[in-house]
Amino acid sequence: MNGAQDLGGQMGFGPVAPERDEPYFHAEWEKRALGVTLSCGAFGAWNIDESRHMRESLHPADYYASSYYEIWTKALERLLERHGFVTAAEYKAGHSLRESATPKRVLKPENVAAVLARGGPCDRPVSTPAHFKAGDRVRTRNFNPTGHTRLPRYARGKVGVIDAVRQGFVFPDTNAHGMGEQPQWVYTVLFDGPEIWGEGSDPTLSVSIDAWESYLELA
Amino acid sequence: MAHEHENDHDHEHGHDHVHGHGHDHDNHLDPMAARVKALETILTEKGLVDPAAIDAIVDTYENKVGPRNGAKVVAKAWVDAEYADWLKRDATAAIASLGFTGRQGEHMQAVFNTPEQHNLVVCTLCSCYPWTVLGLPPVWYKAPPYRSRAVLDPRGVLQEFGLTLSADTKIRVWDSTAELRYLVVPMRPAGTEGMSEGDLAELVTRDSMIGTGLAGQAA
Numbered sequence: 001m002n003g004a005q006d007l008g009g010q011m012g013f014g015p016v017a018p019e020r021d022e023p024y025f026h027a028e029w030e031k032r033a034l035g036v037t038l039s040c041g042a043f044g045a046w047n048i049d050e051s052r053h054m055r056e057s058l059h060p061a062d063y064y065a066s067s068y069y070e071i072w073t074k075a076l077e078r079l080l081e082r083h084g085f086v087t088a089a090e091y092k093a094g095h096s097l098r099e100s101a102t103p104k105r106v107l108k109p110e111n112v113a114a115v116l117a118r119g120g121p122c123d124r125p126v127s128t129p130a131h132f133k134a135g136d137r138v139r140t141r142n143f144n145p146t147g148h149t150r151l152p153r154y155a156r157g158k159v160g161v162i163d164a165v166r167q168g169f170v171f172p173d174t175n176a177h178g179m180g181e182q183p184q185w186v187y188t189v190l191f192d193g194p195e196i197w198g199e200g201s202d203p204t205l206s207v208s209i210d211a212w213e214s215y216l217e218l219a
Numbered sequence: 220m221a222h223e224h225e226n227d228h229d230h231e232h233g234h235d236h237v238h239g240h241g242h243d244h245d246n247h248l249d250p251m252a253a254r255v256k257a258l259e260t261i262l263t264e265k266g267l268v269d270p271a272a273i274d275a276i277v278d279t280y281e282n283k284v285g286p287r288n289g290a291k292v293v294a295k296a297w298v299d300a301e302y303a304d305w306l307k308r309d310a311t312a313a314i315a316s317l318g319f320t321g322r323q324g325e326h327m328q329a330v331f332n333t334p335e336q337h338n339l340v341v342c343t344l345c346s347c348y349p350w351t352v353l354g355l356p357p358v359w360y361k362a363p364p365y366r367s368r369a370v371l372d373p374r375g376v377l378q379e380f381g382l383t384l385s386a387d388t389k390i391r392v393w394d395s396t397a398e399l400r401y402l403v404v405p406m407r408p409a410g411t412e413g414m415s416e417g418d419l420a421e422l423v424t425r426d427s428m429i430g431t432g433l434a435g436q437a438a
Binding site (some may be wrong): 005006007008009010011013014015016017018019022024025026027028029031032033034035036038039040043052055056064067068069070073076077080085086090091094095096099100103106107108109111112113116117118119120121122123150151152154155166167169170186188190196197202204205206207208209210211212 | 251252254255256257258259260261262264265266267268269271272273274275276277279280281285320321322323324325326343344345346351354355357358359361362363364365366367368370371372373374376379380386387388389390391392393394395396397398399426431
């Protein structure tokens with residue numbers, strides 16, 4: 001979706017503000033937000049793509065006014081409600097008021113190290129051979145899906161070169177919406193700066209994205 | 220240090236809560252502390268999260284996983300040509316051989332700076348970052364100023380980090396739009412020929428592995 005998250009090339013946010021010796025957390029609640037988010041992810045009730053889509057579905061004014069842990073927390077509240085774990089009344093009360101759905105897993109402290117060290121690999125075998133090879137000229141599709149996609153607006157309808165054929169990966173555009181993993185080949189596609197940014201673009205710039213096969217056609 | 224306000228029941232927990240614009244997020248710690256506290260309380264009462272598991276997650280990312288991991292990878296690549304070649308071909312395996320595996324590092328790619336080309340990593344669509352080698356991302360990496368301009372005006376962004384590249388150095392920006400996570404291998408600083416791997420690792424900053432900085436100089 002063309003949501004607030006799709007930031008590439010937008011203007012008006014001001015300079016980057018690096019912080020010297022930045023701590024990992026700026027408040028205690030950020031630690032708990034991280035831990036709660038990862039713990040709930042371990043339920044197995046939703047996947048990372050649905051989670052990303054929930055974050056990008058925040059109202060743009062809310063998204064831009066929120067720090068990243070705020071975005072995570074707000075999206076998590078909605079995911080928990082959608083999947084039957086917490087009700088709006090419970091958020092209002094600040095306490096559990098009823099039995100809820102039972103998750104596949106509850107993350108226990110003794111399992112944390114193993115779960116984090118394993119991660120969540122999302123490479124998958126694809127039954128068809130890769131359609132493109134390194135060096136092929138490709139054009140990205142120009143579309144505006146209302147659902148989740150990982151093709152940013154700045155890179156739609158642009159001609160680039162296949163820089164690398166990667167692996168088969170879960171397709172976020174379907175996986176975010178309960179339509180299955182439907183894995184596809186992923187490619188690194190390299191664009192010249194001027195192809196993307198046009199007049200006045202830095203001629204020494206090139207930009208690459210990682211694109212699922214169905215985002216691409218031969219140019 | 221922010222304190223959580225357990226009695227802050229007046230806070231609006233609704234989903235459409237929108238903050239004002241242009242404020243400093245640090246002014247909003249108390250409402251968020253209350254909101255996350257309520258979330259953890261509800262989920263704990265339901266037996267869906269274990270506060271000790273949250274503690275273990277926080278401990279992992281506050282004390283165990285961080286950019287010292289990535290610095291070890293880079294220093295090894297500087298002194299060991301065979302390792303550097305492995306890192307280039309199969310970064311996930313080469314990094315795993317040093318014990319760094321897991322969440323947000325399942326599918327790694329290492330990109331090497333050269334005198335001709337500087338590499339810069341961004342995630343314009345969310346906050347994708349190689350946690351296993353760099354730890355949790357800094358706030359600026361997840362915030363709109365960096366995500367919007369890294370692909371459009373990387374030289375301007377680098378200047379905000381105090382880094383001015385020569386005009387003929389090419390810049391390649393890697394937008395992490397899929398599940399590949401990128402580690403920049405900065406160039407080994409001049410005059411470090413006699414240094415040990417351990418001492419070299421001290422020169423490898425977090426920013427140099429994102430591309431917003433260079434490796435430090437020998438003392």
